[in-house]
Amino acid sequence: MLSYLAAALPAQTSAPARLLALQCALRSTAAGKVEIPTGLVRGMRLGRGATALAELQDARWLYSPTLPGGRSGGFTAQLLDVAVRMQAPTLKDRSRAADWILRTCQRKELRELDASSRLLALALSVHVPSGPSGAPASAEQEVLARMCGLPAQGLVDVLDVLVRARFLRSWAYDPAPEDLRWDLVLQGQPSGEDSGLTA
Template identity: 40%
Template sequence: MLTYLAAALPRFASPAARLLALQCALRANSRGHVHMPAGLLRGMRLHGRRELWEELAHADWLRTSGPRSSVPGVQLLDAALLDQTPGRSARRRAAHWALRPAPVRLPAAAPPTLRLVALVLAAHMSSAACQRTDMDVLAWLCGHSRHQAAELLDRLVVTGVLAAWQHDRDADEVLWQLPRTGRRSIASLPPSSTVHDQAR
């Protein structure tokens, strides 16, 4: 779904709008209608953010029921979305997971920019001690430049969400470790000119 949204939404779409679009896409019924409860929006720290709905409407991705409603009824306009393979129950489970993308743990007050990067990292997690993904893919899914993505990864290290991250320039991949793996395992990362470790 993150890949679909990266292709369907404009590159300039804000991280908060992307998170809102993800929840809409995962919670839509078979006709593309979505009801977003106020409590859910408050939990996402997006309640009352009418400008996000307008941003998605301006991109012709959805239509809202009216300009005065803070929790509008929504009709998704992209027919390709309704052809997504997972059923509604699977998408609803994914929607709940996307709010707290284990095993990446974010502080409750984390801004949408960090939430989106953490979600993309969590979606690329495997059982390996050191996780990796392509740098261009990470930046594209987050709607950022490569430089912005690197700065956000730095912030995840500073806040303790990641233990460390590194850009393997030869493979053009981002490698990262969660805090539970500890600082000692950073030595097992391939050498690179840029290594970001946890701030003390």
């Protein structure tokens, strides 16, 4: 789903709008209708939810007849991108993934971080192989940057934020300079793969 959104949304889409789009895509019906309650908008900690929603409307990715009221109001919307309805996860898998995203973003290490840091934490978690292997995860730097709407050189600063927050134990460049590897502090946490959310 993260790869789909990286392709479907404009490159300059902000991290709060990407996090909101992720929840909308995962919570939509087969017809593309989505209802995001007030508590969910507040729980996502996106700042002004209306700003992220307006950004998705400006990108013509969804349409909502009314912007959410106040700082954290809920809304209903229609997803305009037909491709979102053809994504592979089943409704049950989508529901599990939406819940996993919220739980991951609410982890004590991430809760107070900005949306870009939380989005990168999600992207890194999705790439962690399931099982007790203990091996560091890895991915192409460009892929991670595209998923998070960051310039490739901007990843370094956000990775360092995640190390200081003790979400990551460490990160480094692989021998191939276009690849990154990292080690999550809390091994054994459910990965995106376990939750039904894949990159």
